[in-house]
Amino acid sequence: MSGFGDYLVSSRDLEEYRAMLALDDADLAGSVLDCPGGGASFTASACALGADARAVDPVYAVSADELEARLGAELERGRAWAAGRADAYVWDLHGDPDALTRRRAASAARFVAHRRAEPGRYVAASLPHLPFAAASADLVVSSHLLFTYADRLDRAAHLAALLEMARVARREVRVYPLVDVAGRPLDELLARLRRDLAARGLATEVREVAHEFQRGARHLLAVDATGPAAEVGAPT
Template sequence: MSREEKRQEEQRIVSDHQNSLELEQIIFVGRTFEEYIRMFDLTTDELAGKAILDCPGGACSFSSQARKHGAHPMAADIVYQYGIQELKTKGLQDIEHTMKQMQTVQDKYVWDQFGSIQGLKEERLLAITDFVADMKSHPECYVNTVLPELCFNDDQFDLTLSAHFLFTYADRLNFEFHVQTVSEMLRVTRHEVRIFPTVDLSGKRYNDMDELKMFLEKMGCKVSEIQTSYEFQRNAHTMLRIIKPS
């Protein structure tokens, strides 16, 4: 990709998150609640009574299962502008397509948790099944939002979780977008924000991580990179934990 093509692609993705998104442009595949617990170094006991934002929530089952553990979850994503049936159809198609692609890149992943591509497929199907059922039961908890802005009140959530977006697409989302998005997540969160993973799609640590951490520390936040027990993409096993000043 040339420099100009990369610039245009970056502008397109940022534009998608500022305006609208064609459903065919995305891969609508989600993670399970169990994956979230490991990615974000959580326990089920600490979820009870917490207001938790999952952003971007995608087709993940975290909200569905966290609610069963006494949490008050809400998910936000630009794709929630679409209807449930559209999202379900897209998600099932993308799972099939993704599993076919996995055949040629298996060496880039760690298979301890899933065992095989079939095992991975079953988990992805479980995630979208839970997501669809919960969205039908609690549509008000799935909010269409356009990052870097969030349509929530200050300090509305105890905890915000963000998986596989920031840092992951660092080649297409510039540093300013990262700063604006993390700042907005902190605005709507009382206590802390956790972001997973801290690497891009090649498994390389986010280039501007130290600059971002410095920015957050100047705000008074306590920032740490924490290794978790979750690793599927190789080298993607660390989350960024940001604790707001009390």
């Protein structure tokens, strides 16, 4: 489940991460893993605030130069997507598709510079297999992969990804949004995943967030990673 073209490689910034993932200063004082990091400047900005932040994404397998070039194309792809569906978004935060693209371009530039300066913080890997020890990050955050791409990631892929992020997290996993790329709610998938996780001893919570860009995307899923997780098996 990876590869350029299959998934938009987007470049959100710290302010957007804070809002959509309900991150406060305490969350950014410890270690945090951004999965998937894409072209987001979250890791760069969180490190600047003193966090021990890392990001993981399959696209980090390509060189810094190639990724920089690809991000330019992805910005245009993202602009065209949002402009073609402007009614599906709430524009209070970003203004309009051009302003959104300028903001994402600034974020992408910050990401590119930080990846060049601290390449060790950007790890090429794909869910559901992360090359990190158990409980090696206080918090794992995941935006715009699970649920967003429910058209190509089935329930088993979601469960395996959530269990893997819960393995790596010491405290909590937060996932946003809980709607698909077209803004459709995924209540049945969400409910079944929460049952699957509960069966493995992992408590979950759906929290409302003070953020809405994609219409209807007003909630995150939190997985309490302090509980025991059993072997990954087929969802029942």
